[in-house]
Amino acid sequence: MYIPLREYQTGPVSDAQPIHVHRAFDEPAGAIPRCSTCLLRQFCLAEGLSDESARRLDGVTRVRRTIRRGEVLFRPGDVLEHIYAVRAGSFKTVITHPDGKEQVTGYMLGGEILGLSAIANGKYVSEAVALEDSQVCAIRFSELESVAAQFPVVLHQLHRLIAAGIVREQNQLMRLGIARGEARLAGFLLDVSARLAARGYSPNAFLLRMTREEIGSFLGLQLETVSRMLSRMQAQNTLRVKQREITLIDTKRLSDLASAAQ
Amino acid sequence: MYIPLREYQTGPVSDAQPIHVHRAFDEPAGAIPRCSTCLLRQFCLAEGLSDESARRLDGVTRVRRTIRRGEVLFRPGDVLEHIYAVRAGSFKTVITHPDGKEQVTGYMLGGEILGLSAIANGKYVSEAVALEDSQVCAIRFSELESVAAQFPVVLHQLHRLIAAGIVREQNQLMRLGIARGEARLAGFLLDVSARLAARGYSPNAFLLRMTREEIGSFLGLQLETVSRMLSRMQAQNTLRVKQREITLIDTKRLSDLASAAQ
DNA sequence: CGAAACGTTGACTAAACTCAAAAATGGTGG
């Protein structure tokens, strides 16, 4: 019924090739992915577009790119050239403060778009790092913009997509602002679960590809606090943790936790 | 040199009319504002556009609207029709949780745009409330989108503007995620100060139009904590507080506080 | 002028951080 976990690690994209190279590279021209046939289309730029409109997007320069775990897709300050649709795998986005502290600002799964915040002033704001061997679809933004200008439906979809980034961050803001530590963690787990479910994966058993430190950074907690909370939730039979593999047991209790008052 | 505080309360827009009505209303057609002559232009949609491009925007349906303190500009769930440029005054945006708790997610000043997150799915996500008698420029989004499609420069500016919202929220995210309470408050004050300075107001003396409770909600703190911290900062001669009037004295110390480790 | 909203302060409690040490895991080279 669900795509098994193991599959998720290399991604569900049917035309994905096995990932065995040791550095990022651009695929030969023959490998250019097509939005009109992409399996992730319903979560990506082409969401809700007719087949015909989706074919317009095929005209935009797009290159599939393979990124090994730990490799960087873009860095803050790099000039915006592409935005990236995650085809397989997962990424974190990180912002480094002037004083050297790092904060994880995002955790992106397949079908989500990376690099949108660079549109504001033409430069990437954060660093995007692959959390596992991954594939992205690199979309030349300037071309996307002009193609979109020609097709109102595509343009509107582009706007929806950009704005969806705002909404996602607003949710995260809410989580950080209103909730206690445990509620933040519970809310985060439910959020990941829902995003996976929307893509056809099991919502109850998944791999969190971030370390405790990265999770903590994302949620504004220390890594020890994250670890303790996971242990406690496991002791209370709310979920099971085995390293990075999470199994949700009592989602009702989780959502109670997530909406607990500050 | 700076526009005095008192002026800020009714806004710097030279063609603003005195605000003395007792409910929100739309101005008669004669009062339609023009981007090409707007004093806030450099902070708004027309930023960086040539006079000619800015005149294109004048073709988009736009209505000036007056909003009294406490009045609501839009509510979550309302269908997106306009986005709003703040011409004078200030607004908070609030999200209400299922359990009834409210969180302030934004504090918007003149020249900033309200309602962008509604583009994601056609409905406003938050509630926008005027914190003082204010004026907005209501821009019909569907028309803006089609005008933008015809003029690449305008389109790109629209995208920059939307993406800037993402960046602003990312900064707030960072503040909530990485910083201690006192650091958050210090960072918030510096942020407001910088935004006012960019608009020609004194960066060192300003009115914070939010209550302690609203500030706390925005920063993920209790109102008592905000109050205590302001008192402490005043005791240490970092700033002066008199109700909602803030005078920054030692901005160096403030930025040290803002970047203090968690 | 009086009520309601807002702001300050104090005492106490709960949550989360820090430092520290040990256990578990994963990857690498011999």
Added chain:
DNA sequence: CCACCATTTTTGAGTTTAGTCAACGTTTCG
């Protein structure tokens, strides 16, 4: 394949921070 190293995770003890409850002063507004 195993031993070793580096990284990650867990757990404990003590400290700091911020939340809670409560009382009281101030301001605003009808």
